[in-house]
Amino acid sequence: MGKKKDAKERILNAGLKEFSSWGFSGTRMDKIASRAEINKAMLFYYFSSKENLYQEVLRHAVRKILPKIRNIILLERNPKGFLEKLPEIYINFFSENQDFIKMIAFDLIQRTDMIKTTFKETIGTEFHQGPQMVLKKIKKWYDKGAISESDPLHFMINIISLCLFAFIARPIIETIFNQKIGDQQFIQKRIKSVINLLKQGMLK
Amino acid sequence: MGKKKDAKERILNAGLKEFSSWGFSGTRMDKIASRAEINKAMLFYYFSSKENLYQEVLRHAVRKILPKIRNIILLERNPKGFLEKLPEIYINFFSENQDFIKMIAFDLIQRTDMIKTTFKETIGTEFHQGPQMVLKKIKKWYDKGAISESDPLHFMINIISLCLFAFIARPIIETIFNQKIGDQQFIQKRIKSVINLLKQGMLK
Amino acid sequence: MGKKKDAKERILNAGLKEFSSWGFSGTRMDKIASRAEINKAMLFYYFSSKENLYQEVLRHAVRKILPKIRNIILLERNPKGFLEKLPEIYINFFSENQDFIKMIAFDLIQRTDMIKTTFKETIGTEFHQGPQMVLKKIKKWYDKGAISESDPLHFMINIISLCLFAFIARPIIETIFNQKIGDQQFIQKRIKSVINLLKQGMLK
Amino acid sequence: MGKKKDAKERILNAGLKEFSSWGFSGTRMDKIASRAEINKAMLFYYFSSKENLYQEVLRHAVRKILPKIRNIILLERNPKGFLEKLPEIYINFFSENQDFIKMIAFDLIQRTDMIKTTFKETIGTEFHQGPQMVLKKIKKWYDKGAISESDPLHFMINIISLCLFAFIARPIIETIFNQKIGDQQFIQKRIKSVINLLKQGMLK
DNA sequence: GATGAATGAGAGTTCATTCAT
DNA sequence: TATGAATGAACTCTCATTCAT
Numbered sequence: 001m002g003k004k005k006d007a008k009e010r011i012l013n014a015g016l017k018e019f020s021s022w023g024f025s026g027t028r029m030d031k032i033a034s035r036a037e038i039n040k041a042m043l044f045y046y047f048s049s050k051e052n053l054y055q056e057v058l059r060h061a062v063r064k065i066l067p068k069i070r071n072i073i074l075l076e077r078n079p080k081g082f083l084e085k086l087p088e089i090y091i092n093f094f095s096e097n098q099d100f101i102k103m104i105a106f107d108l109i110q111r112t113d114m115i116k117t118t119f120k121e122t123i124g125t126e127f128h129q130g131p132q133m134v135l136k137k138i139k140k141w142y143d144k145g146a147i148s149e150s151d152p153l154h155f156m157i158n159i160i161s162l163c164l165f166a167f168i169a170r171p172i173i174e175t176i177f178n179q180k181i182g183d184q185q186f187i188q189k190r191i192k193s194v195i196n197l198l199k200q201g202m203l204k
Numbered sequence: 205m206g207k208k209k210d211a212k213e214r215i216l217n218a219g220l221k222e223f224s225s226w227g228f229s230g231t232r233m234d235k236i237a238s239r240a241e242i243n244k245a246m247l248f249y250y251f252s253s254k255e256n257l258y259q260e261v262l263r264h265a266v267r268k269i270l271p272k273i274r275n276i277i278l279l280e281r282n283p284k285g286f287l288e289k290l291p292e293i294y295i296n297f298f299s300e301n302q303d304f305i306k307m308i309a310f311d312l313i314q315r316t317d318m319i320k321t322t323f324k325e326t327i328g329t330e331f332h333q334g335p336q337m338v339l340k341k342i343k344k345w346y347d348k349g350a351i352s353e354s355d356p357l358h359f360m361i362n363i364i365s366l367c368l369f370a371f372i373a374r375p376i377i378e379t380i381f382n383q384k385i386g387d388q389q390f391i392q393k394r395i396k397s398v399i400n401l402l403k404q405g406m407l408k
Numbered sequence: 409m410g411k412k413k414d415a416k417e418r419i420l421n422a423g424l425k426e427f428s429s430w431g432f433s434g435t436r437m438d439k440i441a442s443r444a445e446i447n448k449a450m451l452f453y454y455f456s457s458k459e460n461l462y463q464e465v466l467r468h469a470v471r472k473i474l475p476k477i478r479n480i481i482l483l484e485r486n487p488k489g490f491l492e493k494l495p496e497i498y499i500n501f502f503s504e505n506q507d508f509i510k511m512i513a514f515d516l517i518q519r520t521d522m523i524k525t526t527f528k529e530t531i532g533t534e535f536h537q538g539p540q541m542v543l544k545k546i547k548k549w550y551d552k553g554a555i556s557e558s559d560p561l562h563f564m565i566n567i568i569s570l571c572l573f574a575f576i577a578r579p580i581i582e583t584i585f586n587q588k589i590g591d592q593q594f595i596q597k598r599i600k601s602v603i604n605l606l607k608q609g610m611l612k
Numbered sequence: 613m614g615k616k617k618d619a620k621e622r623i624l625n626a627g628l629k630e631f632s633s634w635g636f637s638g639t640r641m642d643k644i645a646s647r648a649e650i651n652k653a654m655l656f657y658y659f660s661s662k663e664n665l666y667q668e669v670l671r672h673a674v675r676k677i678l679p680k681i682r683n684i685i686l687l688e689r690n691p692k693g694f695l696e697k698l699p700e701i702y703i704n705f706f707s708e709n710q711d712f713i714k715m716i717a718f719d720l721i722q723r724t725d726m727i728k729t730t731f732k733e734t735i736g737t738e739f740h741q742g743p744q745m746v747l748k749k750i751k752k753w754y755d756k757g758a759i760s761e762s763d764p765l766h767f768m769i770n771i772i773s774l775c776l777f778a779f780i781a782r783p784i785i786e787t788i789f790n791q792k793i794g795d796q797q798f799i800q801k802r803i804k805s806v807i808n809l810l811k812q813g814m815l816k
Numbered sequence: 817g818a819t820g821a822a823t824g825a826g827a828g829t830t831c832a833t834t835c836a837t
Numbered sequence: 838t839a840t841g842a843a844t845g846a847a848c849t850c851t852c853a854t855t856c857a858t
Contacts, residue, residue: 429722430722431635431636431637431638431721431722433634434636434637434722513717513780514635514718514722516780516781516783517718518633518638527784527787527788539788539790543789556812557808557809561785562805565781565785566774566805566806566809568777569773569774569776570773572777573773574769574773576717576720576721577769580720580731583731584743585744587765597766598766601763601770602770604760605813605814606809607813608812609808609809609813610812610813
């Protein structure tokens, strides 16, 4: 019984690695199979098609990640705490789950509809009306005069942009500014810089 | 008006459109050919391989874009002006050149080395020591007490993240927050939000 | 009776037929496939490329043939027997393996290095120091005054030329001298003529 | 006027080099063009197709060669002179015209009918009934008891085999016997060996 | 569940040949 | 004559998918 679950899990992990490295069309079923140490035909036995495997991998990853994010977003009641805690959690999380980020990034660029659906599904079951509630909460903060950004959407976009973008663009940043970005060091600095900017820039 | 000489240019444009939509392996040479209204064999006549065409498209795009960006970065002497002008120029530029952004994004995720090379080449000839000079300038601003971010690199990353990320992540933002992002409207708001955040958050 | 295991063998045979008829570039993978009664993709499944298939066919043929030749060459101890037996064996062998001859001939003319390598490999494992020993043996015959040709290399070249060349040049001979060469009849005469010439011409 | 003839001649020479190196299907029109320092379209202007160019090259070469050969064959009246002179002339000639030999060899293996035709044509106009007369002459020698080979055809095949084969098979001989064949040295030895063998082996 | 062999549709690439000028 | 661009058919090779065992 253990072996079976193993196989599916191994395939999903292998799929994540491959899809995140090569994108959908760049990924080869052979490579997933050999990475998962499984016969190629078994991929189809378990997941019936590349398309479907892709979606399952995405779903699997999204499902693993969303819960970790929603709590902070939903529970934190005051903006200062929000802006102090979110970046740390996000940045650490992203830096530890770069495969996942890459896969989503690929998907965002290319297959708009699929990730929309996947998120909707997962949000639907996991999140309920989370996002709307977050926006409402932020709106209230603004109405109370606690923050300076009037549009809750841009409030969130600002946060996410600052936390996430560096991980996608790192190679180009390294090239342009000719600076090797050391892992841990960079991440700690990034967290501090983002928190400072957000607090000074959006709190009143 | 040289229909003939056009061919190369037409191929490069078609290539940009296709590669930016489908990534490297997802792109079909047939589609590039028909988009460029040209016989498929001509692609190979001019560019000898898909790989090479891809690189040329990237190079072509980078070469077209870098010059437009460098002036503002290099010329502006005071941080307030810098933070007021850059976001507008960047965001407008990105929103008008989404193909290019997508293509670079694809490449960033997947083929780190190639884009590094391409940028180095182009920066080498176009930019000279621009990036280093920018970092020095920012450092000086900090030393004079004009800005609050001590690390020039993160100063720049903050700016670029806020300007660029929204264009990549738009579909997911639309989904999560269930809001259709109207083009012009969104862009104008984005510019304002970013400028506010940056000025309030990083100027002293 | 293993239809499956046959596949590789069938491909090698079909490859020999086609390559020997059309040369490397003249040969079509489709034709090999259909001659082997196999899906075209299987060629690549088993042999990965045309180039590689070609080499395997060559290797396969060389490996099949060398052993049959070496025994006579190595075992025969006196020159009279040598010159009487060799031509018969060679000529019969060549006439029954014309595909192989043609393929090697093609290769000789065109791709010198490859066949060198293939022979070296096969000789290395099958033949050990056979050729050198043969030359030494012939040298001894000359030293004892048993043969008139002082150079062992030309001794061997003479034999091989007389046995092999007619099979390559048959069409041109037929044309020039306007004589249809009947198979069995021609071969028997050829054997006799060669043996006579060699014995009378090189034995003392 | 000079330039024009130049072009055709240059193409024919380039064609000989290429066809003799790569065979018919292995030869690329592009390479012939660039070797002849001429635009590719001009090949077709002058020779209308690859097939036709090939035949012209063959014809051109055959026409250049046959006359040089026929005189000795036809004029020499006694077998001793015949067997002494022919090998030297043949071997020298072959060693100086290896391209031609290779091209014919390719053709022999592959496109039997074409070279038959080409030879017939050229023999028809240049040679008249030469070959038949040679065979008759040899027959007479045998009837007079001057030679030991009763079949004139094999008499000729023996000569040609010994003179020509070494030039085709040189690479394989070098490999098998692990001996580098020095050009001039080898040729002189070859001539001597062949003459000795033929005289001792076929003269009475 | 598991495997190696098989398949068909299509991808990138090549090449002789032709066109426009 | 001469050239660079253009074309279409064919070729090698790939890959998701299925079959037989």
